[in-house]
Amino acid sequence: MPRLVRRADYFVGQFAAMASDCEVLIDTDNQALAQSICICAVSEVTRLEHKYSRYRDDNILYRINQGGRMEVDEETARLLDYAQQLHTLSDGLFDVTSGVLRRAWHFDGSDRLPSAEQVEALLPLIGWHKVYWHKPEIHLAAGMEIDFGGIGKEYAADRAVLAVNALLAEQTNHYDQQTPVLVNLGGDLAINGPRRNGAGWQVAFDNGDKQTEGFSLQQGGVATSGDSHRYLQKDGVRYSHVLDPRSGWPVKHAPATVTVVANSCTDAGMLSTLALLHGAEAEAFLRGQGVPYWVRTEC
Amino acid sequence: MQLKQTSPRNIRRPLAAATCSLLTGVSHAGGLIASGNNWKIDSALMLYAEKDRVQLAEGVLQVGKEIDDDEFVNVRMVADVLTGASPNGAIPIDSAQTFTRPSGEGTYSAAANKTPLDTSFRDLRGALNVEWDKPLSTYQRGIFSASLSSEQDYLSTGIAATFAQDLNQRNTTLTFGLSYNRDSVMPQGGVPVGLSTMPPFPATKTTTGSSKTKNVAEALFGITQVISRQSLMQLNYSWGKSNGYLTDPYKILSVLDSNLSGDLRASNPYVFEKRPDSRAYQSLYWKGVHQFANENVLNLSYRYFWDDWGIQSHTVDVRYRFDFKAHHYLQPHLRYYQQGKADFYRQVLIDGEETTLAAASADYRLGEFVTRTIGLKYGYEFKNGAEINFRMEVITQKGKDQAADAVGKLQNQQLFPNNEAYLLQAGVSLDSDILMKVLRGLFNY
Numbered sequence: 001m002p003r004l005v006r007r008a009d010y011f012v013g014q015f016a017a018m019a020s021d022c023e024v025l026i027d028t029d030n031q032a033l034a035q036s037i038c039i040c041a042v043s044e045v046t047r048l049e050h051k052y053s054r055y056r057d058d059n060i061l062y063r064i065n066q067g068g069r070m071e072v073d074e075e076t077a078r079l080l081d082y083a084q085q086l087h088t089l090s091d092g093l094f095d096v097t098s099g100v101l102r103r104a105w106h107f108d109g110s111d112r113l114p115s116a117e118q119v120e121a122l123l124p125l126i127g128w129h130k131v132y133w134h135k136p137e138i139h140l141a142a143g144m145e146i147d148f149g150g151i152g153k154e155y156a157a158d159r160a161v162l163a164v165n166a167l168l169a170e171q172t173n174h175y176d177q178q179t180p181v182l183v184n185l186g187g188d189l190a191i192n193g194p195r196r197n198g199a200g201w202q203v204a205f206d207n208g209d210k211q212t213e214g215f216s217l218q219q220g221g222v223a224t225s226g227d228s229h230r231y232l233q234k235d236g237v238r239y240s241h242v243l244d245p246r247s248g249w250p251v252k253h254a255p256a257t258v259t260v261v262a263n264s265c266t267d268a269g270m271l272s273t274l275a276l277l278h279g280a281e282a283e284a285f286l287r288g289q290g291v292p293y294w295v296r297t298e299c
Numbered sequence: 300m301q302l303k304q305t306s307p308r309n310i311r312r313p314l315a316a317a318t319c320s321l322l323t324g325v326s327h328a329g330g331l332i333a334s335g336n337n338w339k340i341d342s343a344l345m346l347y348a349e350k351d352r353v354q355l356a357e358g359v360l361q362v363g364k365e366i367d368d369d370e371f372v373n374v375r376m377v378a379d380v381l382t383g384a385s386p387n388g389a390i391p392i393d394s395a396q397t398f399t400r401p402s403g404e405g406t407y408s409a410a411a412n413k414t415p416l417d418t419s420f421r422d423l424r425g426a427l428n429v430e431w432d433k434p435l436s437t438y439q440r441g442i443f444s445a446s447l448s449s450e451q452d453y454l455s456t457g458i459a460a461t462f463a464q465d466l467n468q469r470n471t472t473l474t475f476g477l478s479y480n481r482d483s484v485m486p487q488g489g490v491p492v493g494l495s496t497m498p499p500f501p502a503t504k505t506t507t508g509s510s511k512t513k514n515v516a517e518a519l520f521g522i523t524q525v526i527s528r529q530s531l532m533q534l535n536y537s538w539g540k541s542n543g544y545l546t547d548p549y550k551i552l553s554v555l556d557s558n559l560s561g562d563l564r565a566s567n568p569y570v571f572e573k574r575p576d577s578r579a580y581q582s583l584y585w586k587g588v589h590q591f592a593n594e595n596v597l598n599l600s601y602r603y604f605w606d607d608w609g610i611q612s613h614t615v616d617v618r619y620r621f622d623f624k625a626h627h628y629l630q631p632h633l634r635y636y637q638q639g640k641a642d643f644y645r646q647v648l649i650d651g652e653e654t655t656l657a658a659a660s661a662d663y664r665l666g667e668f669v670t671r672t673i674g675l676k677y678g679y680e681f682k683n684g685a686e687i688n689f690r691m692e693v694i695t696q697k698g699k700d701q702a703a704d705a706v707g708k709l710q711n712q713q714l715f716p717n718n719e720a721y722l723l724q725a726g727v728s729l730d731s732d733i734l735m736k737v738l739r740g741l742f743n744y
């Protein structure tokens with residue numbers, strides 16, 4: 001159960017999910033309402049974690065990854081359609097089948113690089129274009145795997161906000177003021193609008209220089225991609241954990257982290273992930289999208 | 300691996316559309332990427348039959364694809380088979396008549412008091428049109444197309460370009476279009492000399508070569524205005540000019556005896572028609588569309604056409620679409636077309652006139668008549684976006700006999716070949732993705 005705490009003029013529910021510290025901020029004075037909103041958001045996040053976690057053997061993802069032809073439900077179909085569209089839009093940079101590279105790469109800060117042969121051997125198992133996907137039927141070849149890790153947290157944040165909005169629409173009169181909510185899943189944020197006083201939500205993050213930067217978020221979402229603690233280092237070369245699905249090797253000169261503000265948390269997450277995959281071109285890519293962003297190059 | 304050094308593409312808009320569809324399950328209208336990889340397929344089969352005359356079966360297949368953001372390619376293929384009989388221009392008289400076939404190989408006849416029909420009609424037509432619709436800038440589009448249509452005795456090739464400019468926050472669109480067609484006709488048995496006689500079989504007609512060409516150039520200026528969230532209006536003016544061989548090589552005129560008794564002249568009573576070798580025409584078209592609060596849609600249009608052959612016509616067209624719950628719609632259609640005759644339209648000639656007139660035709664399509672159409676269309680939209688529809692229309696055409704031509708006993712004859720026709724059409728529209736699924740189901744793949 002989430003822990004609900006009253007702050008100066010809002011409530012915060014804290015919980016752990018998707019290997020992150022998460023919270024729901026509810027801008028209201030009504031504790032009962034805050035409680036039900038918090039439960040609603042947490043259940044949506046938990047539902048998605050169960051459904052799409054790659055560490056479980058009782059969910060749809062596990063069944064898909066067993067190979068064989070199978071039908072998927074509407075939500076999974078939408079995620080697969082999305083994966084397909086993003087694969088096309090990114091010219092193959094974003095690929096939900098690239099997770100098998102984890103079998104060769106272990107970013108533990110050591111100097112244990114996989115051999116070229118090890119990586120080479122995995123490449124036949126990677127590539128969205130090799131997946132048979134005709135909604136609602138999917139068929140993965142033996143050894144291939146799908147993994148929504150690149151979308152999951154951001155999607156869950158957006159879905160949680162949508163679930164809260166649906167609950168509010170059901171429970172409150174339409175002429176009531178909307179209750180402002182912020183869902184934060186380990187730094188990926190989604191909101192349903194500005195705060196009660198009309199101001200944006202104050203978002204602060206560590207910019208890497210032991211300083212915090214902040215901005216005000218009126219609508220949409222924020223996502224950060226990258227992890228400065230996951231890397232390999234050998235012969236003075238640092239290998240980032242950002243793997244190019246087309247070569248199986250880390251993208252060179254990728255920034256340590258990228259933070260993006262966009263229409264939704266999912267959009268922000270896709271843009272920050274694609275920016276990392278552009279390596280040295282990350283900033284040029286982000287400039288071309290016309291969104292606010294922060295790039296942190298070294299840890 | 301080095302990534303492309305080219306300047307990165309802006310993907311924000313298609314990304315937002317894809318995400319919108321992911322989060323809400325509703326595909327975004329601007330979500331172009333959502334269907335970007337699929338072909339949109341429209342197909343229809345149409346049967347058209349005139350009472351006792353021509354029958355036409357036509358198949359249409361149109362496939363379209365978005366090849367880039369807001370950029371489309373459409374390919375349209377049409378195949379039709381035409382059989383039956385068509386009025387040859389001669390009038391019915393109180394005795395049987397015999398005519399030489401256009402090919403010169405044989406004859407056909409008409410019973411007494413019956414409109415003479417040329418039964419030689421049998422044609423296959425194939426047509427192809429390719430269209431490329433491309434944004435030229437944020438507020439400009441260009442639509443470029445090329446077309447080809449081929450029959451046994453006719454070949455038509457054309458190109459067209461249309462430019463559309465959005466103004467006034469896209470509430471106003473100005474359109475400017477140009478098109479050019481070049482057609483060749485290769486009549487069976489050669490091109491007859493205009494107003495020369497049709498000699499009795501087995502003699503053959505006098506010809507002037509085996510093929511003729513014509514050129515048609517058209518320009519269009521249009522304005523479309525959004526009036527409110529529910530209404531829009533369109534006004535088009537178009538101007539066109541054809542040059543070359545505009546005559547129908549298969550149409551003839553009856554020539555009467557100069558005694559004005561109403562009898563055909565004794566020898567060679569039929570001559571081939573002849574039309575001027577140029578025609579300039581103009582038209583004004585107005586259309587209004589209104590969507591009511593209950594989602595029903597009214598489509599109303601009026602067209603005024605006039606040309607330097609003296610033809611003027613008015614067309615009023617009304618369609619009202621009833622949208623029912625559960626994806627059904629029903630659309631009644633009414634059309635009224637009224638045409639005045641061409642200056643050189645004659646139902647008959649008097650002996651000798653064929654040598655003095657510059658042009659003459661008894662083709663009912665150049666006469667004075669009214670056509671009324673009443674029709675009904677029913678459509679059903681499936682959840683996956685596919686649509687099937689059926690259309691039925693009844694068309695009646697009634698012409699006016701020319702008092703000056705109804706001489707002597709011809710006053711007892713119906714000179715204008717009144718007509719009644721029926722049209723049946725079945726159509727299917729879907730996405731290639733859905734088609735693949737259906738095919739896989741059929742063949743159990």
